[in-house]
Amino acid sequence: MAVTTKKKRPWLTTGASFAALLAGAGQAFAQESGDNNGMVIEEILVEAQKRAESVQDVPLAVAAFDAAFQKRVNLDDVKDLVKFTPGFAGDSKDSFIDYINIRGISTNDFGVGGDPSVGFFKNGLYQGRNGVVVTSMFDMERAEVLRGPQGFLFGRNAISGAVSLYTTKPKYDQTSGYMEMGVGQRGILEGEAAFNYGINDKVAVRLAAYHSEEDGYVDNQFDPEARKQVWHNKDAFRASVGVRGESWDSTFILEYEDREQSGSVYRANNAFGILDSLEEVLEGPVTPRGDIRDVDADEGLGNYDIGDVLSLEAHINFDLGFASLQSITGYKDHDYDYAEDFDGAPFRYNDYAQTQSGDYFEQELRLVGQTEGPLSWYGGVSYYKEKLDVLFRNALGEDVLCGVYYGMTCQEMSQYYYGEDYEYNPEGQVEANMVDGEYSGWGAYFEATYEFSEKFDIGAGIRYTKDKKNFGINVLPVDTGLGPYWMFGLTTDGFVYDSKSWDKFTPRFIARYRPNEDWMIYASLTKGYKSGGFGSFAVNLNPTDEFPDGVDDDLVATPGATPNSFDPEQVTSYEVGFKGDLFDSRVRLNGNVYHYRYTDLQLNFFDAGTKIVNVGKVKAWGAEATVQAILSENLDMFVSGSYNTNEVTGAVYTYPDGTEVVIGPDGSRLPGSPKWTLAGVLAYHQPIGDAGEITGSVDFRTQSKTYGGLDNTPSGVNGGWTDVAARLGWTSNEGWSVTAYMENVFNAKYFDGTSEGSPDGLFPAHGFGISRPRTVGVKLTVNFGEE
Numbered sequence: 001m002a003v004t005t006k007k008k009r010p011w012l013t014t015g016a017s018f019a020a021l022l023a024g025a026g027q028a029f030a031q032e033s034g035d036n037n038g039m040v041i042e043e044i045l046v047e048a049q050k051r052a053e054s055v056q057d058v059p060l061a062v063a064a065f066d067a068a069f070q071k072r073v074n075l076d077d078v079k080d081l082v083k084f085t086p087g088f089a090g091d092s093k094d095s096f097i098d099y100i101n102i103r104g105i106s107t108n109d110f111g112v113g114g115d116p117s118v119g120f121f122k123n124g125l126y127q128g129r130n131g132v133v134v135t136s137m138f139d140m141e142r143a144e145v146l147r148g149p150q151g152f153l154f155g156r157n158a159i160s161g162a163v164s165l166y167t168t169k170p171k172y173d174q175t176s177g178y179m180e181m182g183v184g185q186r187g188i189l190e191g192e193a194a195f196n197y198g199i200n201d202k203v204a205v206r207l208a209a210y211h212s213e214e215d216g217y218v219d220n221q222f223d224p225e226a227r228k229q230v231w232h233n234k235d236a237f238r239a240s241v242g243v244r245g246e247s248w249d250s251t252f253i254l255e256y257e258d259r260e261q262s263g264s265v266y267r268a269n270n271a272f273g274i275l276d277s278l279e280e281v282l283e284g285p286v287t288p289r290g291d292i293r294d295v296d297a298d299e300g301l302g303n304y305d306i307g308d309v310l311s312l313e314a315h316i317n318f319d320l321g322f323a324s325l326q327s328i329t330g331y332k333d334h335d336y337d338y339a340e341d342f343d344g345a346p347f348r349y350n351d352y353a354q355t356q357s358g359d360y361f362e363q364e365l366r367l368v369g370q371t372e373g374p375l376s377w378y379g380g381v382s383y384y385k386e387k388l389d390v391l392f393r394n395a396l397g398e399d400v401l402c403g404v405y406y407g408m409t410c411q412e413m414s415q416y417y418y419g420e421d422y423e424y425n426p427e428g429q430v431e432a433n434m435v436d437g438e439y440s441g442w443g444a445y446f447e448a449t450y451e452f453s454e455k456f457d458i459g460a461g462i463r464y465t466k467d468k469k470n471f472g473i474n475v476l477p478v479d480t481g482l483g484p485y486w487m488f489g490l491t492t493d494g495f496v497y498d499s500k501s502w503d504k505f506t507p508r509f510i511a512r513y514r515p516n517e518d519w520m521i522y523a524s525l526t527k528g529y530k531s532g533g534f535g536s537f538a539v540n541l542n543p544t545d546e547f548p549d550g551v552d553d554d555l556v557a558t559p560g561a562t563p564n565s566f567d568p569e570q571v572t573s574y575e576v577g578f579k580g581d582l583f584d585s586r587v588r589l590n591g592n593v594y595h596y597r598y599t600d601l602q603l604n605f606f607d608a609g610t611k612i613v614n615v616g617k618v619k620a621w622g623a624e625a626t627v628q629a630i631l632s633e634n635l636d637m638f639v640s641g642s643y644n645t646n647e648v649t650g651a652v653y654t655y656p657d658g659t660e661v662v663i664g665p666d667g668s669r670l671p672g673s674p675k676w677t678l679a680g681v682l683a684y685h686q687p688i689g690d691a692g693e694i695t696g697s698v699d700f701r702t703q704s705k706t707y708g709g710l711d712n713t714p715s716g717v718n719g720g721w722t723d724v725a726a727r728l729g730w731t732s733n734e735g736w737s738v739t740a741y742m743e744n745v746f747n748a749k750y751f752d753g754t755s756e757g758s759p760d761g762l763f764p765a766h767g768f769g770i771s772r773p774r775t776v777g778v779k780l781t782v783n784f785g786e787e
Contacts, residue, residue: 040585059522061147085145086624086642102161104673111536119158126156131336139194139208141166149528155364155382159530170204170242176785184777187215210236221289221296232261253313266344268764281403297341301351326366344766348397358388379446388437431487434474441467459510466503467531498562504529519580528571535564537610591625620646639680664710674703692732708754715765716756735783747774
């Protein structure tokens with residue numbers, strides 16, 4: 001471990017080095033200190049863009065976890081960061097991020113026409129959307145979760161917060177690496193390795209590879225012989241090359257990941273009696289069998305989540321003397337296939353599938369002043385372009401549809417209304433649509449900080465963002481006697497297109513005060529923005545004198561129809577926080593309180609298709625805190641917690657004829673947002689002579705109940721839960737370690753989330769993301785060189 005020193009005064013900057021914070025909040029290290037003849041938490045100073053700043057001097061709510069912490073608690077997927085981050089919730093076991101939320105705000109859109117509320121970044125580059133954004137964490141330097149609007153640290157806006165990953169860079173003049181293998185219950189097989197070769201002091205290469213597989217643990221009562229679900233098989237590879245000169249350095253990265261796993265699995269419940277109402281129509285069971293770790297779903301379109309993602313990056317830094325110039329270039333290409341049984345019931349009611357391909361390009365230039373006076377500054381410009389092609393399919397049984405709407409089979413309905421037999425389609429009621437999206441945008445930002453005294457400084461910044469989206473939707477013909485009855489209620493004669501653009505100036509103001517060298521207090525006011533977009537599952541019609549409903553006699557949309565569009569979201573966020581050390585740096589405290597107001601919230605609403613509409617306002621208050629403590633020479637502790645109270649008002653949709661429908665009553669709580677969370681790690685280590693040390697830890701996450709929709713109905717309540725893990729290991733002084741672990745020690749059964757269904761009885765409530773059972777395994781790690 002590095003020798004600890006007392007805090008040093010960093011260069012003053014309110015943004016230039018935020019994107020390179022090394023893990024202060026993720027791990028407590030016990031170190032000898034000559035200042036107090038005791039143990040202190042290691043003080044970590046980092047250099048980013050030619051400046052150094054401690055995580056404790058950053059006036060921002062950020063949880064940062066270094067590679068050692070990620071390994072200690074077995075974080076291997078980007079969404080695993082939910083577990084230990086205050087204010088962060090909504091993990092799910094698929095490649096979607098629509099349920100992820102920071103401080104209660106999630107992305108209420110599972111299509112591809114909007115932007116995520118939580119931004120995901122890797123090495124400063126935006127990672128995209130559902131199907132491409134989720135990535136395995138291997139050979140990582142650190143991971144960070146930043147809460148609150150983020151418009152000044154990255155090339156893209158992130159209105160509620162950002163998750164930022166940093167991979168390990170090549171090291172010059174050094175040959176080193178590591179290998180890690182793990183085995184466990186249910187066929188768990190894990191492998192990770194990295195090799196670093198410093199050719200000389202100018203050129204270095206680093207190669208890293210990753211594999212993880214696990215059998216499923218969820219039985220499908222509908223097909224007991226089928227493969228158990230919630231399985232995965234993931235492979236990834238990364239090659240990084242570093243080249244540097246006298247006044248510049250660069251890193252080039254190629255990464256490929258192949259992800260194969262289950263789609264989300266759902267378990268329906270009969271809250272509104274829809275399952276009972278179908279008993280007289282359908283043969284066979286309608287109420288799901290088994291317990292919470294069983295599903296009972298027909299899965300007519302299958303159940304899979306398969307992604308292939310290729311990423312290319314180029315990072316080039318120039319020292320210009322008066323400033324440093326950074327160029328960040330990124331390109332991603334992906335193919336994605338997904339299928340699930342969204343209704344979670346043992347009959348074909350709403351099977352969903354998505355086939356997607358796309359590419360994304362981003363370029364950012366950032367200039368950071370290198371002056372040593374009271375004024376520090378940085379600014380940048382960024383540009384992106386994205387292309388997407390998607391085929392969506394929704395499928396259900398024709399008799400199910402007739403049973404829901406008519407209370408009888410389609411044969412009975414056809415005989416009753418038309419006096420003729422009904423002709424069934426063997427494939428059922430399959431309603432599909434295609435989406436073609438081309439998006440582009442650019443942003444420019446500048447922020448400056450002035451130090452009025454050694455203790456007090458103020459920073460102010462402004463960002464301009466412009467987004468443009470060209471979007472097309474093609475609702476395909478439906479080959480059944482019912483026609484387009486379920487999802488859209490219509491078809492289109494080929495693609496219908498629309499193009500829109502949005503722009504916004506968003507400011508930020510930060511004040512920072514240091515009463516002494518151990519404490520920092522800050523306050524901030526930030527405006528946030530998220531682009532508007534287009535819904536992937538609805539069409540705005542163009543009524544005519546001949547066809548006042550906007551569709552012809554064959555239910556084809558008349559000319560002039562356009563995709564459903566929606567406006568941007570906006571937020572004003574206020575935050576006050578503190579960071580400091582106590583008891584001669586044996587205890588470290590970080591805390592903050594915040595208040596935000598959202599307007600024009602983007603919400604799903606079913607009306608002749610699933611529209612995204614701007615309705616309502618959100619007000620929230622919250623508090624977040626982390627505590628690190630060295631309890632003794634051998635015992636460290638890390639605890640994080642959060643509290644959030646929020647309410648939605650004005651969630652009312654107005655039809656073109658003026659009719660209003662309440663999507664959620666005033667005062668309802670945001671779906672998926674727990675009122676409080678608590679997580680932590682208690683770590684023990686005991687040296688054994690000169691051979692090494694025994695290590696042990698217990699970690700946990702607990703959170704309060706969440707709701708499955710804006711109605712906050714009991715049917716959609718997901719009860720609070722607690723998940724505990726324990727680990728015991730041996731670390732040799734010769735560079736290897738072995739760790740045995742037991743995760744979910746008490747075999748807690750819970751869902752990641754729920755949906756409350758529809759009170760009109762058209763759709764059942766369900767739970768999804770069934771908790772992983774108690775799992776035992778062991779990992780072996782071998783390091784060589786200076787790794």
